[in-house]
Amino acid sequence: DAKTTQPPSMDCAEGRAANLPCNHSTISGNEYVYWYRQIHSQGPQYIIHGLKNNETNEMASLIITEDRKSSTLILPHATLRDTAVYYCIVRGGTNTGNQFYFGTGTSLTVIP
Amino acid sequence: NAGVTQTPKFRILKIGQSMTLQCTQDMNHNYMYWYRQDPGMGLKLIYYSVGAGITDKGEVPNGYNVSRSTTEDFPLRLELAAPSQTSVYFCASSPRGRGYYGYTFGSGTRLTVV
Numbered sequence: 567d568a569k570t571t572q573p574p575s576m577d578c579a580e581g582r583a584a585n586l587p588c589n590h591s592t593i594s595g596n597e598y599v600y601w602y603r604q605i606h607s608q609g610p611q612y613i614i615h616g617l618k619n620n621e622t623n624e625m626a627s628l629i630i631t632e633d634r635k636s637s638t639l640i641l642p643h644a645t646l647r648d649t650a651v652y653y654c655i656v657r658g659g660t661n662t663g664n665q666f667y668f669g670t671g672t673s674l675t676v677i678p
Numbered sequence: 679n680a681g682v683t684q685t686p687k688f689r690i691l692k693i694g695q696s697m698t699l700q701c702t703q704d705m706n707h708n709y710m711y712w713y714r715q716d717p718g719m720g721l722k723l724i725y726y727s728v729g730a731g732i733t734d735k736g737e738v739p740n741g742y743n744v745s746r747s748t749t750e751d752f753p754l755r756l757e758l759a760a761p762s763q764t765s766v767y768f769c770a771s772s773p774r775g776r777g778y779y780g781y782t783f784g785s786g787t788r789l790t791v792v
Contacts, residue, residue: 608786609783653720
């Protein structure tokens with residue numbers, strides 16, 4: 567599975583869009599990009615995933631560059647409850663055990 | 679629907695003691711996982727299981743054992759506890775299949791070894 571690089575921390579003003587970047591320059595053709603978040607002391611929560619097309623759900627949008635070497639998670643209107651650690655994970659679709667390997671993520675702080 | 683249930687929520691062990699962390703899921707998920715999370719760090723995969731009777735090592739299996747006798751239960755055993763095993767332990771489960779299937783995590787067990 568490809569390695570990902572994320573900034574260790576970011577701030578965002580409440581009500582503004584939070585844009586969290588992730589670099590995955592060694593991603594291969596069958597690997598998906600996944601995002602999870604972990605609110606303090608809780609288990610991680612799935613947010614969104616994608617292969618090469620941009621994706622949107624009720625929580626966030628995922629923008630993947632055309633060369634797939636980087637992606638951005640967008641929280642359109644950040645609230646205080648979005649303060650969490652966000653993990654970007656790249657994993658192959660043929661991963662037989664469905665394992666996710668978590669890095670250290672980006673700690674997002676939403677400021678009032 | 680309880681999801682993934684972990685017990686206990688907190689535990690203090692003395693060096694050299696043993697214990698079992700319990701994990702039960704009621705979603706009929708085939709896949710189950712144990713992670714540990716040290717302070718300020720990401721989650722590390724300890725063991726996982728793709729079905730009853732089948733287990734495999736993750737990134738950090740040393741000092742731990744698992745078993746999977748039923749679909750519902752996936753206990754994690756610590757033998758001869760060491761201070762380095764002080765951590766928060768998360769159990770998770772997911773359905774089987776290729777492609778993406780999301781994890782459901784338990785609320786965690788906070789373990790301190792003194």
